[in-house]
Amino acid sequence: MNFNISRTFGLAVLVAIGACSDDFDPASKIDSFRLLAIQANPPEISKTQPTAQFTSLVVDSEHLSNPHRQSTVLYFVCLPNPNNPLSNVCTKFEAMRDPVALVSGAMDNTSQCNSEIKDGDSESDEFNGISFVGIEACDSAGCRDASVQLDNSTSVVSLPKPEFTIPSDLKFDGFPSSSLLRYSGIQVVILAFAIDAAPEELISGSDYCQAMAQLPNRLKELQQNRTIVDSLKRIIIRGPDATDPPNENPILAGIRTRDANAPTTFSAKQEIEFLAQLPAEIDQNQLFQPYNRILEDGQSVELLHEEWSYSWFTTSGKFKDEITLSNPENANKWTAPDGSASYPLPPSGHIRIFMVARDSRGGTAWTMHEMNTMQ
């Protein structure tokens, strides 16, 4: 047996000598329009809880000076091919080369005034099962339901809330009892496009149907000169044989330091160690849910408790680590801006710190903390 270890060894050597590092800005630095997280609530759906709603964490460095600057998030759902539930076109490298074109095609094939999922009778249609499911408007206060005032109308039209309900014809009956899918469930992929443009710039027309019909073209136009973050998120339709309790999103109480609440002021170059603040009233064993890590043949191999990861972001200053873990819980050192070109002091004196928690099973939550320059 000839072991193919050269890649691993090469990687190890490069890591060891630090040869692959570069001086790019870290992901934790918010200096532009960013999509940091998407939450599905709940992250797992079932017959008894058939609907999930979506919301996003969109941030913009300009929000500090212009808190009402608006952006939009469009949501689409990709159902797996019913003939091959292991395959989903929205998770293929090939399809995601130009996802805007993918959803434009999907919109073209979908009844524009009908938000129902196209169930796709044709197996050859690559856009089968892709459907528009909602829209959010975002500003510095967060993302929420969107509404627009259409041409020729004085009234405000509410746009669809981003949510997904299990289609009535999606059943597990066709899968044999040995199928892993009956245990692990089916994944549904949500495509989200965070666009640095207000909803009115995307949804416009004489009426809603016409506005939605023009959406793909508007999206393509905006793609030329606006930032669009393409994103995907998965939710799970629980299988009938699932034994684990339904997954829930992490619950956060805020951000703290080792022995106190997070400070509200900072001074230049100050170093602060931040940690996640968890709700004291919930037992940790309950908070970090138990689940079975499974073999692909459906057998349980080990009972685990969730380990959350915390991604950290800041509008100014810098974090030592991009990610910290819940077990063991490590603090993340934040260094306040020093006034240098790389880390200038914010003109407003105002800083926002975001922390996104992920349970690695699809559950997501976030919290934000604001600080001001110490006078």
Place this chain on the structure above:
Amino acid sequence: MNRIRLFCLTLFWLLLPFPAFSASLTREPQLLEPVKAEYSAQAQAAGVSGDVVLEIDISETGSVTNAQVLESPGYGLDQSALAAAKKLRFSPAEIDGKPAPVRIEYRFHFEIKPNTVDPPKSPKTPVVKPVNFRGRVVERGSKRPLVGAMVDINDGSVVVITDSQGNFQAAGIPVGPARIVVVESSHLRFKTTETIEKGKATEVTYYLQKAKQGIFETIVIGEKEKKEVSLVKISAAEINRIAGISGDTVKVIQNLPGAARTSFGSDSLILRGGNPHDTKVYVDGIEVPMIFHFGGVTSVYSSELTKDVEYEPGNFGVQYGRATAGRVEIKSRDPHSKQLHLLSDLNFYHATALAEGPLSENVSVAIAARRSYVDSLLNQINVFDSDSTTAFSLAPRYYDGQLKLTWTPRKNDAIRFHLFGSDDGMGLVGMKQETQGFMDDLNIKTRFFRAMLSWDHKLAQNTRLKVIASQGYDRVIANVGNRMRQDLNVLSTIVRADAHHELSKYISFGLGFDGRFERWNVNITSPHIPKTNEIPNPIDLEQQAVLMDEIIPVWLPGVWAEAVVEPMDGLVLIPGIRFDYGTFYNSSWFDPRISARWTITENTTLKGGAGIYHQFPEPVYVTKQYGNPDLGSEGSRQYSAGIEQHIWGPITADVQLYYKDLFGLTEPSNNIIVRDGELVEERYNNSGGGKAYGAEFLLRYNADGRFFGWLSYTYSKTKRDSSNIGIGDEDVSGDQYDQPHNLTAVGTLELPEIWNGLSAGFRLSYGSGNPYRKIENAIFDADGGSFNGIQSKDWNARLPDFFQLDLRIDKKWTFKTWSFAAYLEAKNVTNRKNADEINYNYDYSKSSFSAEFPPTILPSFGLRAEY
């Protein structure tokens, strides 16, 4: 009366054989008939003494065919020497065991003796004179006995020749001072004065300085029997002083035609467009899992015990199989059987020690060991940032060791026991998490050893038999965080048996068995494997695991047969066929191959080859858990043709063209198939194909005592339908190893004018940058919190061209019984930052090239002491 005292001194061989390429000089020409050169009247009148140095060409029969003057004091002595040289007769020199023409330096010494009056001679009764002067002549430094050295006592009064042990003795040397001159063809003339005492036998040992360092220490890079298509030979003396490779005999391959450049950290060999898996590496006929330590730093087998490195980038013979690209084999040498030899070598990366010598008259043993100290250095210096949590749990280190015992119980038998192995490892903890993931620590260990017993037997004058039995153990442990752990160990039993019979001068046959039995013990825990073309799914990675804990027996028998036919003078045809079968893979094949060499003139040889080559896919792709158990073999049809041409003097050229048709390559598959009554993903199939073609050019300046070097250029194009085979990799086209242009120039110049034993060398490398796939889009995976770069489906971009210049100076000091050498080497002296790979920022909106190692000038050193 002027008495002319003349004797001749052969100083050293220039080793410029007339065949197109330098080869192993297996027997030096010996002077059979000394000829006295007449003193010219002009020189006699002027009272001129001195040496005339000639360069003379000796034919295969030992006659002198040409002579020219290199040095002369004039006065007509050069004409006298030329006239005398034409009458010299030698025993034929042999190259690779066959008589061959050579060129040597030859010195006539002219000396005018003062007029003396000979005393009247009176008849005496002959008396047996006692031996009163005896000794031994050995090479300075290596203490190798010099056979056939001429010991001249008192200006030719007595001349004796050393025996097979380098010993000599002389009787009746007059008491008092004796002038001694020792002459041996490949060593510098040695002159001294001894005092002979009455009633005592004076015993001496003379240490002669080699005329050219290492000229006969030939390590052959290339095929040995000169019957295959590929042919490159480089001496150990050259390898030891090539800039940039730190004296490693195997690493020199990477500077030869057919081999693509590999980046630092890669232990792969990319030969003629083949993937690393397509080339097999061997030690003494036994396959080993890796040829380089630790990402290509140095080879796993000691250069000090290496006799040959056989390098065949393609069209190799039927003795070897299960590979669709090339073959590299380290051939170990036998231990010294005459004397103790100790060696210690210390360089930038590691220390080596070797001890060898005879245990008895027909048993000799060698033991060598090497240990890197990179780990000690890394532990001393602060490799990581001061605020980094990353640290070595096991600093990178490698060991290797060799033990070889040779027993020659009879003239026709040789039995060898050979034990060798290698051990590499490194570990990292606290690696920084850039994204949500599980790779916070990394631990890798690789270890293998082989114990071999071989028997060479000459059944009859024209029949040879060789049997090798080997037991091997390989182990690879690779842990990445707590989600991916693999522990593979393989017990392998290999038996090779080769028989050769020479039917007549024109035809001989070979027949062999090449069988392996392996027992794989595979223990792997890995995250869920992304489906072909699928963006990795962080939920599946976390929630699902693949376990593989199996013991898999594999039986790989192979047999081969070949003929060596000489239908006409100079033309050699080698047709052969090989059959292989593998139980685990459930594949078998017949591979017919043929090669030809046609020496059309003394200076020109045409060569060519064609053949079919098969190999088993990488085992992991055949497993049920990770691949497709029905996956079949991969293959290539190889064609090559070339010419070897002696151009002039020391300059030779070799040009080869090759074409490879690749078929049955493993390719990712999205198909859903029925296996054992169930619908399953096919994952991989054999629908891949491709082609590789190119031209290889080697221009050599063979060592002439002043300079050696070569210019190697390879043009290579490779195209595969799918060249990104890996677990979960996508289906792409192009070739990730394609490097159209590779040029290497190597040269070393001796500088005795400045300092005896000093030389300086360079290596210049230029090559096309490696291909990469452009990022066409980036998708934020909200479940993982990171971006996935979506690469193009083709290898549609290329890193900037590679250029590197390395320099080196060597100095060797030779003492009576030991020698000491040192070198200083500077890699990348132009301080160029060659692009090694492309790096992206977190969302793939920005990119830059990371510099290949060394990113700046890297000085290094080496010290070597030899007893």
